[in-house]
Amino acid sequence: MHDMRNRLGQFLKAGHLGTLLTSFLYFDFCFAAWVLNAAMAPFISEELHLSHAQKGLVLSIPVIAGALMRLPLGILSQYIGRKRAAQVEMGLIVAGLTYGYFFVDTLASLVLMGMFLGVAGASFGVALSLGAGWYPPKYKGLAMGIAGAGNSGAVIAMLFAPPLAMVLGWRAVYGVAAIPVLVAMALLQIFAKEPPDREHKRLRDYLGILVEKDAWVFNLLYMVTFGGFIGLTTFLPTLFHDQYQIPKAQVGQFSAGIVVAASLLRILGGWLADKVGGIRLLFGLFLVIMASVLVSATMPASPWVMVACLVVAFSAMGAGNGAVFQLVPLRFRSSTAVATSLIGEIGALAGGLLPNAMGLGKHWTGSFAPGFCFIACLATMSMIALGTVTHAWTTSWVAPGGRAHETSEPVLS
Numbered sequence: 001m002h003d004m005r006n007r008l009g010q011f012l013k014a015g016h017l018g019t020l021l022t023s024f025l026y027f028d029f030c031f032a033a034w035v036l037n038a039a040m041a042p043f044i045s046e047e048l049h050l051s052h053a054q055k056g057l058v059l060s061i062p063v064i065a066g067a068l069m070r071l072p073l074g075i076l077s078q079y080i081g082r083k084r085a086a087q088v089e090m091g092l093i094v095a096g097l098t099y100g101y102f103f104v105d106t107l108a109s110l111v112l113m114g115m116f117l118g119v120a121g122a123s124f125g126v127a128l129s130l131g132a133g134w135y136p137p138k139y140k141g142l143a144m145g146i147a148g149a150g151n152s153g154a155v156i157a158m159l160f161a162p163p164l165a166m167v168l169g170w171r172a173v174y175g176v177a178a179i180p181v182l183v184a185m186a187l188l189q190i191f192a193k194e195p196p197d198r199e200h201k202r203l204r205d206y207l208g209i210l211v212e213k214d215a216w217v218f219n220l221l222y223m224v225t226f227g228g229f230i231g232l233t234t235f236l237p238t239l240f241h242d243q244y245q246i247p248k249a250q251v252g253q254f255s256a257g258i259v260v261a262a263s264l265l266r267i268l269g270g271w272l273a274d275k276v277g278g279i280r281l282l283f284g285l286f287l288v289i290m291a292s293v294l295v296s297a298t299m300p301a302s303p304w305v306m307v308a309c310l311v312v313a314f315s316a317m318g319a320g321n322g323a324v325f326q327l328v329p330l331r332f333r334s335s336t337a338v339a340t341s342l343i344g345e346i347g348a349l350a351g352g353l354l355p356n357a358m359g360l361g362k363h364w365t366g367s368f369a370p371g372f373c374f375i376a377c378l379a380t381m382s383m384i385a386l387g388t389v390t391h392a393w394t395t396s397w398v399a400p401g402g403r404a405h406e407t408s409e410p411v412l413s
Contacts, residue, residue, distance in 0.1 A: 058107075142270050221382050225320030
């Protein structure tokens with residue numbers, strides 16, 4: 001216990017806590033806005049009479065739009081600074097939520113609203129790079145895990161959006177959601193400090209990451225850990241309502257506990273990856289993900305059995321997110337924001353495919369099982385890819401197992 005306190009004290013002194021915590025809040029409230037349509041899907045689909053295929057489309061739009069915006073926002077942050085890029089993004093989110101409050105009343109306007117919400121999903125790379133930018137390599141996993149735990153914003157949306165939609169109407173929830181985003185903007189402006197690890201390069205140099213083989217291995221890994229997480233998160237309320245007839249106002253309660261597991265385990269995953277190595281940890285986590293989603297694909301008769309299976313799957317995905325982003329800043333030290341944004345973009349795109357796989361699977365086969373099988377296939381491919389690069393990685397830029405090489409620590413200015 002004494003040793004753990006000493007390590008925590010060392011971590012707190014190693015970086016800039018105000019930047020880390022406000023980056024977490026920035027990502028947290030943006031993530032909540034990103035999954036608003038998912039949290040309110042039963043209300044929206046009932047009023048607009050959406051089919052299963054249309055539900056999948058509507059739920060996938062914010063995910064896909066957010067994915068496509070991640071790399072451009074990451075590149076912008078390298079030019080104007082991550083703190084400024086975050087403020088620009090949150091301003092656009094508030095404008096989008098205002099549009100939703102006043103104008104969304106058809107399927108077409110709902111699709112457009114999904115694109116606005118996608119802006120919120122672009123926060124990932126900037127938030128993690130900003131929050132962890134002050135921390136030395138040996139603490140990168142934990143710092144990235146804390147900032148990345150902002151995906152717990154999905155819990156906020158799942159718990160509060162359905163009851164508010166029941167009382168105020170689902171359109172009014174867009175207006176309510178603008179308030180915490182404005183709070184995050186104010187706190188980030190006051191307490192965050194731009195990290196010193198940003199390099200100024202030409203656009204061509206930043207885009208060079210698109211042809212890096214290692215980046216595409218990370219992309220595949222993150223398609224499982226984050227793509228599976230966000231894809232299932234957006235579909236959980238619909239799954240529990242359509243498959244198990246859970247009342248609309250209560251679907252968030254079933255979903256929230258599952259999402260909490262992923263958020264908490266992300267921090268633990270980052271910490272464990274610092275200790276045992278991200279590569280070693282990911283192999284075990286992918287096996288857990290494969291087993292749990294395949295059991296979920298059997299569509300258990302009891303919703304509580306499904307909850308248990310998904311808690312295991314989400315826990316492994318959350319820890320896997322932390323493990324992946326323990327490795328990324330070690331590989332791409334001077335362009336972490338761009339690398340993180342690219343990897344987050346491809347991972348989220350996979351998540352955007354998952355609601356469609358669920359909806360179309362239900363339409364054509366009468367079951368949501370194809371979506372779960374899609375994740376299991378990605379996990380298998382990821383294990384094979386990771387196995388092929390492990391030797392090259394551990395003999396060049398990372399220590400055996402995926403731990404960081406000891407380096408000197410940056411000095412705060």
